[in-house]
Amino acid sequence: MMRAEDTPPAREQDARVPGAAKARLGAALARFLFRLRQDWQVYLLLAPTVIWILVFLYKPMYGLQIAFKDYSIFRGIEGSPWIGFEHFETLFASDQFVRAVWNTIKISALSLLIGFPMPIILALMFNEILKDTFKRTAQTIVYLPHFISSVIIAGIVITAFSPSAGIVNTFLQWLGLEPVYFLTKPEWFRPIFVGTTIWQEAGFQSIVFLAAIAGVNPSLYESAVVDGASRWQMMWKITIPSIMPTIIIMLIIRIGNLMEVSFEMIILLYQPATYETADVVNTFIYRQGIVGGQYDLAAAAGLFNAVVAFVLVMTANTISKRLSRTSLW
Amino acid sequence: MSGVQLDGIIKEYGAIRVVHGVDLQIKDKEFVVLVGPSGCGKSTCLRMVAGLEEISGGTLTIDGRVVNRVAPKDRDVAMVFQNYALYPHLDVAENIAFGLRIRKVPKEQIAQSVKEVAEILGLTPYLERRPADLSGGQRQRVAMGRAIVRHPKVFLFDEPLSNLDAKLRTQMRAEIKRLHKRLGVTSLYVTHDQTEAMTLADRIVVLANGRIEQIGTPMELFNNPINTFVAGFIGSPPMNQLKGVVEAGQGAPVARVADQLITLPPLKELQNAVGREIIVGIRPEHVTLDNGKPGTPVRVDLDLVETLGSEALLHATISDTPFVVKVETHDGVDHLSGVDQFHFQTDRIKVFDGQTQKAYGYTAGEGA
Ligand SMILES: Nc1ncnc2c1ncn2[C@@H]1O[C@H](COP(=O)(O)OP(=O)(O)O)[C@@H](O)[C@H]1O
Ligand SMILES: [Mg+2]
Numbered sequence: 001m002m003r004a005e006d007t008p009p010a011r012e013q014d015a016r017v018p019g020a021a022k023a024r025l026g027a028a029l030a031r032f033l034f035r036l037r038q039d040w041q042v043y044l045l046l047a048p049t050v051i052w053i054l055v056f057l058y059k060p061m062y063g064l065q066i067a068f069k070d071y072s073i074f075r076g077i078e079g080s081p082w083i084g085f086e087h088f089e090t091l092f093a094s095d096q097f098v099r100a101v102w103n104t105i106k107i108s109a110l111s112l113l114i115g116f117p118m119p120i121i122l123a124l125m126f127n128e129i130l131k132d133t134f135k136r137t138a139q140t141i142v143y144l145p146h147f148i149s150s151v152i153i154a155g156i157v158i159t160a161f162s163p164s165a166g167i168v169n170t171f172l173q174w175l176g177l178e179p180v181y182f183l184t185k186p187e188w189f190r191p192i193f194v195g196t197t198i199w200q201e202a203g204f205q206s207i208v209f210l211a212a213i214a215g216v217n218p219s220l221y222e223s224a225v226v227d228g229a230s231r232w233q234m235m236w237k238i239t240i241p242s243i244m245p246t247i248i249i250m251l252i253i254r255i256g257n258l259m260e261v262s263f264e265m266i267i268l269l270y271q272p273a274t275y276e277t278a279d280v281v282n283t284f285i286y287r288q289g290i291v292g293g294q295y296d297l298a299a300a301a302g303l304f305n306a307v308v309a310f311v312l313v314m315t316a317n318t319i320s321k322r323l324s325r326t327s328l329w
Numbered sequence: 330m331s332g333v334q335l336d337g338i339i340k341e342y343g344a345i346r347v348v349h350g351v352d353l354q355i356k357d358k359e360f361v362v363l364v365g366p367s368g369c370g371k372s373t374c375l376r377m378v379a380g381l382e383e384i385s386g387g388t389l390t391i392d393g394r395v396v397n398r399v400a401p402k403d404r405d406v407a408m409v410f411q412n413y414a415l416y417p418h419l420d421v422a423e424n425i426a427f428g429l430r431i432r433k434v435p436k437e438q439i440a441q442s443v444k445e446v447a448e449i450l451g452l453t454p455y456l457e458r459r460p461a462d463l464s465g466g467q468r469q470r471v472a473m474g475r476a477i478v479r480h481p482k483v484f485l486f487d488e489p490l491s492n493l494d495a496k497l498r499t500q501m502r503a504e505i506k507r508l509h510k511r512l513g514v515t516s517l518y519v520t521h522d523q524t525e526a527m528t529l530a531d532r533i534v535v536l537a538n539g540r541i542e543q544i545g546t547p548m549e550l551f552n553n554p555i556n557t558f559v560a561g562f563i564g565s566p567p568m569n570q571l572k573g574v575v576e577a578g579q580g581a582p583v584a585r586v587a588d589q590l591i592t593l594p595p596l597k598e599l600q601n602a603v604g605r606e607i608i609v610g611i612r613p614e615h616v617t618l619d620n621g622k623p624g625t626p627v628r629v630d631l632d633l634v635e636t637l638g639s640e641a642l643l644h645a646t647i648s649d650t651p652f653v654v655k656v657e658t659h660d661g662v663d664h665l666s667g668v669d670q671f672h673f674q675t676d677r678i679k680v681f682d683g684q685t686q687k688a689y690g691y692t693a694g695e696g697a
Pocket of ligand 2: 373
C-alpha cells in the first residue's frame with residue numbers, strides 16, 4: 001500500500017537538522033493513522049492474526065532470556081541474575097544432550113529420506129488409478145491414520161510389536177524365529193518410529209501433491225498421448241517436473257521442521273531402555289524442564305534447537321532459490 | 330496418399346449423443362475446416378480422429394486403414410491445441426523435440442529436425458527460451474513446430490488461434506496457410522470463426538448440434554448456402570434474413586415482407602406457391618443504394634452508420650427486423666446518414682422455405 005506520493009519529501013537534506021528525526025517520526029505516524037482511517041476494514045481483518053502471533057509467538061520470546069540467567073521461579077525472570085552462556089556450556093558438556101542432538105539428526109534424516117518421498121509416490125500412484133471408486137476408497141484408507149489420535153496409533157504399534165500376543169512376533173514364531181521385544185531394543189526404535197510416523201501422515205501429506213497434480217494442464221497429457229508417450233513417460237516427463245515447485249516448497253518447510261521430531265509419538269513409544277537411540281532434543285527438554293524443573297537449562301536447549309532450525313530453513317531456501325528459481329521467500 | 334474418412338461417426342456420452350453420424354472425406358493434402366458454433370461437437374470430432382476420445386459408432390479410416398481401435402500414437406497424426414500445450418519446464422528446442430524423444434529417435438537426427446523446423450517457423454533465435462518467456466505468437470509457433478517435426482500423415486488443429494489477439498490471429502492465419510502450401514500435409518482444422526474457415530479452407534464443413542449442415546468450398550458456402558443456418562453463419566456480417574409470404578406478381582414471383590413487396594428470382598419452387606411462408610435472404614454486400622440494376626427498392630429505418638474505412642456498414646431495420654448493408658465509401662460517408670431506401674438486386678436474392686429453412690433452387694456444388 002506504499003504509494004509514491006506518501007514518501008516524505010527531501011528526506012535526505014533534513015537528516016542532519018536537529019529535530020528532523022523527530023519530525024520524520026511524526027510524519028510517519030500521521031501517515032500510518034491516515035491509512036488506518038482509510039483502510040480500517042482491512043486492518044481489522046488482519047488484527048486477529050497479528051494478536052495471535054504476538055501473544056503466542058512473540059510474548060513467549062520474552063521468557064527466552066532465562067536461557068542466559070540463573071532462573072528460579074521465586075526470583076522471577078526479572079530478578080534472576082545473568083550468567084551468560086553457562087547453560088549452553090553445561091548442555092554441551094552433558095552426554096545426554098549431545099546424544100539427544102545426534103538422535104534428533106539421525107531420526108530426522110531417516111524421516112526425511114524415507115518419509116518425504118512417500119507422499120509424493122502415493123500421490124503419483126493415486127493419479128494412475130483410473131477407476132474413480134477404487135481411487136476414492138484407496139485415498140480414504142491412507143488418510144485414515146491421520147485422523148486417529150497419536151495415543152491410539154502408539155497403542156496399536158505397541159500391541160503389534162508386543163512379544164507375547166503381537167502380530168509381528170506371532171508371525172516370526174510362525175516362521176520358526178525367536179520372538180523379539182522390539183520396543184526395548186534401541187536398534188529397532190528408529191525404524192519403528194519412522195515407519196509409524198510415515199504410516200500416520202504420508203497419506204494425508206499426499207493431498208498437497210495430489211492438488212498440485214490436479215493443477216497440471218490436461219492438454220499436456222493429451223498432447224503427449226498423441227506424441228506417443230506411455231503413462232510411465234508422462235509421469236516422469238510431465239507430472240513430476242510440473243509439481244517440482246510444490247515438491248521443493250514442501251521440502252524447504254520439511255527441512256525447517258527437521259529439529260521438530262514428532263515429540264508426542266516419541267514420548268509414547270520410548271522407554272528408558274531405548275533412550276540411547278530415542279531421546280531427542282524435545283524429549284530431553286521435556287524431561288529436564290517440565291519434569292525436572294530446570295527451566296533455564298531447558299530454555300537454553302530449546303533456543304539451540306530453534307537456532308539450528310532457523311539456519312537450516314534459511315540454507316535450504318537459499319540453495320533452492322539458486323538451483324531451481326523456487327523459494328519460500 | 331493420406332486421406333481421412335469419417336463414415337457415420339457417432340459420439341455418445343452415456344445416453345447423450347453429441348455427434349450424430351458425421352460423414353466426411355478428407356482428400357490427401359487437403360485442408361478441411363470444421364466450423365460451427367460453440368458446443369456443436371467440433372472438438373469432439375477432432376479428438377475422435379486423434380484418438381483422444383473413443384468412437385461410439387461409425388468407421389474412421391486414415392490412409393486406407395480403419396483406426397477406430399488404434400492407439401493415438403499409432404495413428405500418425407499430430408495435434409495443435411488451443412492453449413498450445415507446451416511443457417513449461419522445457420525450452421523451445423526440447424518442446425519441439427518432445428515427440429521425437431518419446432519415440433527414441435537418434436539424438437543427431439532430433440537436433441537436425443529441430444533445426445529445420447525452427448528455421449521454417451522463424452524460431453531459431455528462441456530455441457533456448459522457456460515458453461513463459463515467449464509471446465503468444467511465438468508459443469503458437471512452437472506448438473506448430475511440435476506437430477511439424479514429426480512429419481505426421483495428418484495435422485489436427487483445435488482452435489489454434491483463438492488465444493491470440495486479432496492482429497496476431499490474422500498474421501498466424503496467413504502463416505498456417507503458407508505452411509500448408511509448403512508442406513502439403515492433410516489437415517483438419519477446427520474453429521468457431523467463419524473468417525478463419527473462409528480464408529484457410531480448401532473445403533469447409535459446417536457443423537451444428539453434432540450434425541453436418543453443409544460441406545463445400547468457401548465460395549460454394551458463401552454463394553449457395555443450403556439453409557438459413559449456413560447462410561447466417563458464413564459471411565461477415567452474415568446474410569440478412571426477412572420473413573415473408575409469396576404473392577402473385579406480374580411475371581416474376583414476389584414476397585410480401587410486412588407491407589412491402591420484394592421481387593424474387595424465378596425459382597421453380599416459387600411457381601404456384603402463393604401464400605407460402607418463406608425467408609428472403611440477401612447478403613449485406615448485395616444490397617445497393619440504387620445503381621440501376623434490376624431489383625426492388627425497399628424502405629428502411631436507418632439506425633446507425635459504422636465507418637470501417639474503405640467500407641461502411643449501415644445498420645437499419647425493415648419492419649422491425651434488423652438488417653445490415655455493406656457499402657463502399659469512395660463517395661464519402663456524409664450522404665449515408667440520409668439513406669431511407671435499399672435496393673435489393675433480384676438475382677442476388679436467396680429464398681428459403683419458411684418451414685424447413687432449406688434453400689430453394691439449391692444444387693450441390695454450385696457457385697464455386
Ligand atoms: N466429457 C463429456 N461428457 C459429456 N458431454 C460432453 C463431454 N465433452 C463434451 N461434451 C458435450 O459435447 C458437446 C460438444 O462439445 P465440443 O466438441 O467440445 O464442442 P465444440 O464444438 O465447442 O468444440 C457439448 O455439448 C459438450 O457439452
Ligand atoms: Mg472446442
